[in-house]
Every structure is written in structure tokens, then in C-alpha cells.
Amino acid sequence: MEHLHQSFTIKFEYNVYFTTGLFDTANTLFSDFLLKNNTAEVQRKIFFVVDSGVAEAHPELNTQLKDYFYAHPGIQLIPDILIVPGGEGVKNDPIYFEQVVEAVNTYGIDRHSYIAAIGGGSVLDMVGYAAAVSHRGIKHIRIPTTVLSQNDSGIGVKNGINYFGKKNFLGTFAPPVVVFNDDSFLLTLSDRDWRSGISEAIKVALIKDAEFFTWLENNAALLVQRDMPTMNYLVWRCAQLHIEHIASKDPFESGSSRPLDFGHWSAHKLEYLSNFEVRHGEAVAMGIALDTVYSQLSGRLSVNDSNRVIKLLQNLGFDIIHPLLEVHRDDSPILTGFEEFREHLGGQLTIMLLTAIGVGEEVHEVDVELLKQAGKLLHNLQHQQVQ
Amino acid sequence: MEHLHQSFTIKFEYNVYFTTGLFDTANTLFSDFLLKNNTAEVQRKIFFVVDSGVAEAHPELNTQLKDYFYAHPGIQLIPDILIVPGGEGVKNDPIYFEQVVEAVNTYGIDRHSYIAAIGGGSVLDMVGYAAAVSHRGIKHIRIPTTVLSQNDSGIGVKNGINYFGKKNFLGTFAPPVVVFNDDSFLLTLSDRDWRSGISEAIKVALIKDAEFFTWLENNAALLVQRDMPTMNYLVWRCAQLHIEHIASKDPFESGSSRPLDFGHWSAHKLEYLSNFEVRHGEAVAMGIALDTVYSQLSGRLSVNDSNRVIKLLQNLGFDIIHPLLEVHRDDSPILTGFEEFREHLGGQLTIMLLTAIGVGEEVHEVDVELLKQAGKLLHNLQHQQVQ
Structure with missing residues (x-):
């Protein structure tokens, strides 16, 4: 023709x-x-x-x-x-x-x-x-x-x-x-907003740059003290990793893959469910915690690496779980977040998980039972810390 | 920095x-x-x-x-x-x-x-x-x-x-x-809609392809008779010229130049002023007539070429002027079309005119007096034809 x-x-x-x-x-x-x-x-x-x-x-x-x-x-x-x-x-x-x-x-x-x-x-x-x-x-x-x-x-x-x-x-x-x-x-910025943005740096470090993650661990205290040169490096390096990522892959996201959305499927939904009382960065911190522990429970990530992530989040003052994010029931509203995330991405559900700090892996299925366990584990950790 | x-x-x-x-x-x-x-x-x-x-x-x-x-x-x-x-x-x-x-x-x-x-x-x-x-x-x-x-x-x-x-x-x-x-x-399609689309073929021929213009002259009668193979060639060739143009220059129009908008500045405005009773293609035919005669009156285009354009439009059954397009007064609503066209393009006013059939020239100024004369000339031509 x-x-x-x-x-x-x-x-x-x-x-x-x-x-x-x-x-x-x-x-x-x-x-x-x-x-x-x-x-x-x-x-x-x-x-x-x-x-x-x-x-x-x-x-x-x-x-x-x-x-x-x-x-x-x-x-x-x-x-x-x-x-x-x-x-x-x-x-x-x-x-x-x-x-x-x-x-x-x-x-x-x-x-x-x-x-x-x-x-x-x-x-x-x-x-x-x-x-x-x-x-x-x-x-x-x-x-x-x-x-x-x-x-x-x-x-x-x-x-x-x-x-x-x-x-x-x-x-x-x-x-x-x-x-x-x-x-x-x-x-x-309020302390809350100052901290919120750090979660995206943790995210990009976790999927792309183990060295940057170690830097974040070493500088967590300075970040909490609002040391400006430390924050300037964080912003620079995180921005650089984002810029490089956008240019290297699929800038207008024609495929289903979105590694930068690590920790985001549940975060998006949590923001809505909390009527945006939970800030984006705070929700991402909890989303990172959930997907990290899920990575561990599903046998992808070592317990040590998983603990490092949770510890860094807590050292920075982030909550690692929210009542709305605890997946107790099969009809938990957070689970519907999966389908909405898939629909917005289009096509196949693609979720980024971790196999090591600095190394991501995309999966197309999620085990709801393990997700519930991850929520429970984070609930207990959060509870311990508060005590 | x-x-x-x-x-x-x-x-x-x-x-x-x-x-x-x-x-x-x-x-x-x-x-x-x-x-x-x-x-x-x-x-x-x-x-x-x-x-x-x-x-x-x-x-x-x-x-x-x-x-x-x-x-x-x-x-x-x-x-x-x-x-x-x-x-x-x-x-x-x-x-x-x-x-x-x-x-x-x-x-x-x-x-x-x-x-x-x-x-x-x-x-x-x-x-x-x-x-x-x-x-x-x-x-x-x-x-x-x-x-x-x-x-x-x-x-x-x-x-x-x-x-x-x-x-x-x-x-x-x-x-x-x-x-x-x-x-x-x-x-x-109604005869009116069948004809309307032909004006864009005339437009693209006038600024890009003298041979295609001659073909249009030679096939005007067949087009009026709704001969399908003739129309198929017209659609194919016009589409091809458009496709080539888009790819060759500035597909997302970051500059001010829009040669394919030949005849369109007044056409857009006329559609609005007539409350869309004038179809886009009909308005473009009149816009082509106006800018062609303006090209002639401003010394760019030969009388012979100008006449060929008007004759083709008339042979195809197009009106070449509309009362709303006649620029009698300085506050004629059509003249405000210039400014709106410039604003939508952004930056400098850029209007395509003709120096020969198949050859366009971009200008950044328009002489309102000559524009009025062009409107008058077209009014007389249209009137002669109707008599």
C-alpha cells in the first residue's frame, strides 16, 4: 500500500x-x-x-x-x-x-x-x-x-x-x-520542607549511585543541622543524576519503564489519601521504605542493605510508615494505587525494586502478602523508634 | 558560574x-x-x-x-x-x-x-x-x-x-x-466541502511547486466534476509537500517563520468575523487572493502570475473576496488580524508573499494603503465575474 x-x-x-x-x-x-x-x-x-x-x-x-x-x-x-x-x-x-x-x-x-x-x-x-x-x-x-x-x-x-x-x-x-x-x-524553608526534598536524593542514590548513598549516610547529621554547603552538594548531585537519567533513556517516556518512580506508586496514592497533609517528599520516603523492605522480603535485597536505608530515613527524621500505607486488608485503598499507577504509566505494571544499594530491578508483579508483611514490619520499626 | x-x-x-x-x-x-x-x-x-x-x-x-x-x-x-x-x-x-x-x-x-x-x-x-x-x-x-x-x-x-x-x-x-x-x-462531502480543501493545495503549490500549480490549472475542470483519480493525486501531492515541509524546517515552529501560513492571516480573522459561516478553505482562498494581489501591487509579482492565481480560484468556483475582507477603513476589523496573527506566531510579524508562482518571500511589514487597493481590485473582479 x-x-x-x-x-x-x-x-x-x-x-x-x-x-x-x-x-x-x-x-x-x-x-x-x-x-x-x-x-x-x-x-x-x-x-x-x-x-x-x-x-x-x-x-x-x-x-x-x-x-x-x-x-x-x-x-x-x-x-x-x-x-x-x-x-x-x-x-x-x-x-x-x-x-x-x-x-x-x-x-x-x-x-x-x-x-x-x-x-x-x-x-x-x-x-x-x-x-x-x-x-x-x-x-x-x-x-x-x-x-x-x-x-x-x-x-x-x-x-x-x-x-x-x-x-x-x-x-x-x-x-x-x-x-x-x-x-x-x-x-x-520550614524544617519539614527542607527535609522533604532529601527523599528524592535518597531515591536516585538507591537506584543509581551507591557512593552518593554512602555520602548521604555520612552527611545526614549535617543535613539535619541545615548546613548549606552540604545541602548545595546534595542538590547539585541529585540534579545531575536526574539530568543524566532523562537524557540517557527515554525523555518523553514512551515505554513503560520509569526507574525514577522508585517508591512512588504508593507515595502518589498516600498523598491523595491523606488529602495532601503528607508532603510529596514525606510520602516518597515512606514509599522508599515500603519498596525497600518489600525488596528484602521478596529475597532481592540483603537485610543489611535494607536496614541501612531505613536507618538513613530515620536519621534524617522521616517517618517510615503511615497508617494509610499499612496494607492490612485486601481492599486497602493503597492497593488500588497499583492500578492507577499502571494506568498513568500505560501498559504493563512496572515497579522498580532494589537488588543492592545503587542497583534497581524492574518487576511486573507484586506479591500482596509480602507487601502486607512489609507494612507490618515498618509499623513495628516505627513504633520501636518512637518508644 | x-x-x-x-x-x-x-x-x-x-x-x-x-x-x-x-x-x-x-x-x-x-x-x-x-x-x-x-x-x-x-x-x-x-x-x-x-x-x-x-x-x-x-x-x-x-x-x-x-x-x-x-x-x-x-x-x-x-x-x-x-x-x-x-x-x-x-x-x-x-x-x-x-x-x-x-x-x-x-x-x-x-x-x-x-x-x-x-x-x-x-x-x-x-x-x-x-x-x-x-x-x-x-x-x-x-x-x-x-x-x-x-x-x-x-x-x-x-x-x-x-x-x-x-x-x-x-x-x-x-x-x-x-x-x-x-x-x-x-x-x-458536499460540493462546498469538496472544493474548500483545494485551496490548501493551491497555497502550497504557490509557495513551493510551480509545476503542481500548472497541474491544478490543467485539472480544475476535472476537480469541479469531482473526478476521483484527479482528487486522489491532488491530496497525495499536497500531503507530500506538507510532510516534506514540516520535516525540512522547523517542525515545532520555534522561529517566527511560517511559510505554510501564506494567505492565512486574513483567513483566520475572516472565519471569526463571519462566525464561521465562511469555511476555512473558502477563507484561505480569499486570503490567497488578497495576498496575491497585494504581492502584485507591491511590485513583487507579475500581473500575469497574479491573474493566473485569481483565474484558478474562480475556475474552481471560489469567491475571491468577502465584504468583511474589504479593507475600506483604517479601523477595519481585518487589520486587527495582523496583530493577533503576530501574537500567535510570537515575535516579529512575518507574512509570506509571492515573487512568482512557486516562489514565496517573507516580509515583516505591510502597506495598509496597498492592502486597501488589493481589496478594492478583488471586489471589482468578483463583481465582473458575477455579472
Whole structure:
């Protein structure tokens, strides 16, 4: 049968910069990026969307932005800055997505202009999605402000909002044009948010880099004390492992494999079941604990390695189990998380487990009885520690 | 300053097949495609969305689909087929987009399953957008049923819906996994729809292929008589030129240049101003006439070439001007179309004009006085013809 064949490749590129005081007038990193991409004939605009948590912790930000673009002309700052709530709520209610899209229309933001998002992973996900679908894709700048978003979600290629109560039901793969990780935003994080982001570093160490895991063990105390150089290395190394992973395999995830989702199938569900009282990073820590102990009980992982993982999580102050994550009954809501995870991945259920620290293995079946035992074991460990 | 660099390429590939009677049980083209991409461990599903115009003209289609997938098992047909209105209305009201997204949820359509759209360009655009953002991209199959969609929009990489009264305000670049052009759908088109799609062939010939333009001149009478082999060649050649163009330049349109939008800046606006009583192809024919005569009046194009274009349009039965397209006043609503077109493109205004048949030239400025003259000239020509 006669046919036409279409084939082309698209190159995606961006840098992730690390800095302190991104919008200090003397810091030209941001303006250098913008000017480098400027062309004489086009007047580019930039529109900012800011996480309310960041806006509260940094009341000077608004003035700082205005001063910065006054000092570094060449791009038109839209003076109205959109503040949206931080946390999962911004992905649950489509009104915030609508607000960004409306701003695109109101301010005439075109495809050569920028939408910059300053905030945690949820805000970046929502704004990234709105930017990706407005005019079929407006240039998107990410300025992640939490440990979690600086080392994980904020530097990747995914965006999305929740729909039908399902995480990231709507979204796209759309790389940002640039990412700026500014460590001064980390200073104002609560201890809870500071810790939360560390779980993604543990995750990526567990499946990719035993040496980084040992570094985490050795530096757990400094991390708890909020030592900044230690956190800076953690963010850098975790970001690097993520960036490398995305480029090396299947950036837009056409297959069923998602090694970076280690510990995430139950974490996603737990976030929902707890009505997002459990933070993503906290849920991931518990998901890591569950899948690690499951790896051990199913004969893949040594008891020693399993204990090291649990100990590190506990040393960092993470809870390792949540009542909602204990799989007592066959109709436990967490078990339905499997099917939803499979559906979102598409195709075959694929879960990452561990065979050693730094070495993952993908499996396509899960033994519910062993999963129940893993939940029980973690319950007991958590209980011991609390006593 | 230290930074991480991300860089990767994504390959996009798909075939455009030409066939007759795609869902005749004996025609294995469709099932061959599905089976070739099947893997043992995944139960794939397929969900159909059908243009109401097609459903009315082909009342047998529903049964045919069921018989087809009964005869060719291996994929799970979702028995509920979603019928949506044809034409621009389906892109104007977000409820249809919502209906597709809801079906993805209701039927558990995952990223290894398919959403197939059967219909005109508007239905394909809307369904393509819903598929592209559900679960960050469900495999999308296009079955265009009009001349316009078979030779132009349906075989490309764009999708979208209208928002804020602006065409394709929301959308993405997301190639389909396969396109099937079935010429039996063309048999039931109205004369108006049959003709409409020819304007995109004229457009692409004018900017890329003088020989194809001559062929169109020589075959205008056969096209008007609805000779099927002639139309088949037109669709094939026009599709081929589009496919080649997309792959050769800037598939996801990161620049301001859009040569395939020749004649489209005014056409888009005219569709809106006429409340879509003027079909896209009809508006494009008038847009081509306007930009051709403007090319002549601005000294780029010979009078002879300009006349050939107008004559071909008229021989095919197209109107060459519309009262709304006549640029009498400085505040003519058509003139605002410039700014909207620029904003959607992003950056600098870039309009394609002609220097000869088959040769385009991009310009960044338009002389409003000459544009008014072009409108007047076309008004007189149209008037002469009618007399």
C-alpha cells in the first residue's frame, strides 16, 4: 500500500544554573540569559508567577523583580505578578491554570516571550503546563524554591495538573528553556520542607549511585543541622543524576519503564489519601521504605542493605510508615494505587525494586502478602523508634 | 558560574496511508498497523471519536467498526463511540475537549492505548489536543475525512482548540502515531466541502511547486466534476509537500517563520468575523487572493502570475473576496488580524508573499494603503465575474 513517511528529530536543550541571590541587581546570571537570547526586532516580555509561600517568606521579591529589570533593561517585565497558592492545591483546582492562560491573553504573551515560575514543584508543574499549551508553547523559565523542586521535579521535562482526583492526569513533556536554582530560597524553608526534598536524593542514590548513598549516610547529621554547603552538594548531585537519567533513556517516556518512580506508586496514592497533609517528599520516603523492605522480603535485597536505608530515613527524621500505607486488608485503598499507577504509566505494571544499594530491578508483579508483611514490619520499626 | 547542561533529541515518526474503505473487514491496513505495534504483555484499547457529519453521512460506520475489530482481534475496542459536532464549533466550546478527557478516565485509556479521531480538521484538532495532554500524551490516530484535513491539517503535527475567541489559543505540537486517508469519505462531502480543501493545495503549490500549480490549472475542470483519480493525486501531492515541509524546517515552529501560513492571516480573522459561516478553505482562498494581489501591487509579482492565481480560484468556483475582507477603513476589523496573527506566531510579524508562482518571500511589514487597493481590485473582479 502506498504511503508517505514522516520522520524528524527535535533537539531539546537547557541549562540548570546554581546561584545565590538570583534577583540581586549585581547578579547578571538571569539578565545574561535573557540578553543572549534577544534579537533586535522582537520586544520580548516576561511574566512572573510566584508561589504564595515564597511571596510571604520573601516580601521584598516584588520590588526586587522591578528593580532588577529596571537595572537590566532589554526585556519588558509585565508589572503585574501573579501569586498562586503553593502545594498540591494549585494543581487540584483548574482555576489557577486558567489564571495563567488568561494572563497570556491579557498581556499578549507570545511564543518568543517568557513565563517564569518561582516556587515549589506544584507551582512549577501547573505553570509549566499552562505555558506548554498556550499558543502551543510559550518559553518557560523555572525557578524552583524548595529542595524537592531544585533537585528533582523542577529541573525535569514534565508538567501537569490533577484531574478527576488523579495526579498529573493532564500534562505534557515540555522542557523549560532554563532553570535557575537559587539556594537563598532554601533558607526560609520550614524544617519539614527542607527535609522533604532529601527523599528524592535518597531515591536516585538507591537506584543509581551507591557512593552518593554512602555520602548521604555520612552527611545526614549535617543535613539535619541545615548546613548549606552540604545541602548545595546534595542538590547539585541529585540534579545531575536526574539530568543524566532523562537524557540517557527515554525523555518523553514512551515505554513503560520509569526507574525514577522508585517508591512512588504508593507515595502518589498516600498523598491523595491523606488529602495532601503528607508532603510529596514525606510520602516518597515512606514509599522508599515500603519498596525497600518489600525488596528484602521478596529475597532481592540483603537485610543489611535494607536496614541501612531505613536507618538513613530515620536519621534524617522521616517517618517510615503511615497508617494509610499499612496494607492490612485486601481492599486497602493503597492497593488500588497499583492500578492507577499502571494506568498513568500505560501498559504493563512496572515497579522498580532494589537488588543492592545503587542497583534497581524492574518487576511486573507484586506479591500482596509480602507487601502486607512489609507494612507490618515498618509499623513495628516505627513504633520501636518512637518508644 | 557552574551549571548543568541538558541536551537530548527525540525522534518523531509516522506514516500517512492512502486507502479506500478503511473499515471494510477485508482491508487489513488498520489492523496490520495495530498488530505490528502490539506486545504480548499489554492489553491495548482503542477509543473512537467521530465527527457528527461523518456519522450522519455514514450511518453504517458504528456497526462497521464493531465488525472490523471482531474480525481483527488483538485490541480492545471501547464499544461506546463518542460523536462530536463537526466544524469549528467543536473547538470553540471546551465541553467537547472535556468529553474526550472524561472518556480517557472512564475507560481507563492509558498511554499505550489509542484515541482515534474520524472527521474533519476541527474534530482532529480538538481530539488531538485532548489526547496530547491526557496522561501527558496518549497515542493518537488520525482518520481525516475531508479534502482539507487529508491534504493539510490532518497529516501534520499540530492540534488545538480556540479560547478567548482566538483560534488555536490552546494546543500543542504532537505528531499522531499514524494517519489513514480513506478516499471513500470524500464521496459524501458536499460540493462546498469538496472544493474548500483545494485551496490548501493551491497555497502550497504557490509557495513551493510551480509545476503542481500548472497541474491544478490543467485539472480544475476535472476537480469541479469531482473526478476521483484527479482528487486522489491532488491530496497525495499536497500531503507530500506538507510532510516534506514540516520535516525540512522547523517542525515545532520555534522561529517566527511560517511559510505554510501564506494567505492565512486574513483567513483566520475572516472565519471569526463571519462566525464561521465562511469555511476555512473558502477563507484561505480569499486570503490567497488578497495576498496575491497585494504581492502584485507591491511590485513583487507579475500581473500575469497574479491573474493566473485569481483565474484558478474562480475556475474552481471560489469567491475571491468577502465584504468583511474589504479593507475600506483604517479601523477595519481585518487589520486587527495582523496583530493577533503576530501574537500567535510570537515575535516579529512575518507574512509570506509571492515573487512568482512557486516562489514565496517573507516580509515583516505591510502597506495598509496597498492592502486597501488589493481589496478594492478583488471586489471589482468578483463583481465582473458575477455579472
